[in-house]
Amino acid sequence: DQIRVLDETKLLETLKAYDSVFLYQKAGYVLEHFKDKFMLTDSFFEECKSRLTNQIKYFLQDEYKDIEFNSKWKLMAPKNLKSRLNGGY
Incomplete structure (x- = not known):
């Protein structure tokens, strides 16, 4: 709860440096769950x-239970990401 705002410019610079479609997918998917908390704009997600x-x-990888297709991010991802991040399944 100590991080209040994420610097979108630095995030995008880092993503660009890695130049990985998969990383853009994962970052967008995860950060969208915390959009309001970290004050991320729609333009970040559009990029x-x-x-x-x-x-x-x-x-x-190799996880096929309790997942669903997220059409926005084209990912097969956990049904309840926030629960998973907090140690639940």
């Missing part, structure tokens, strides 16, 4: 989405 392809990826 992430602009880097996506039509390829569908799995958020976690």
Whole structure:
């Protein structure tokens, strides 16, 4: 709860440096759950989405239970991400 705002410019610079579609997918998917908390703008997410392809990826390798397709991010991802981040399944 100590981080209040994320610097979108630095986030996008870092994503660009790694140049990975999969990283844009994961970052967009995860950070969208905390959009209000970290004061992220729609333009940040639009930039992430602009880097996506039509390829569908799995958020976690070799994990196939309690997941669902997220069409916005083209990811097979946990049904309840926040619960998973807090140690739940």
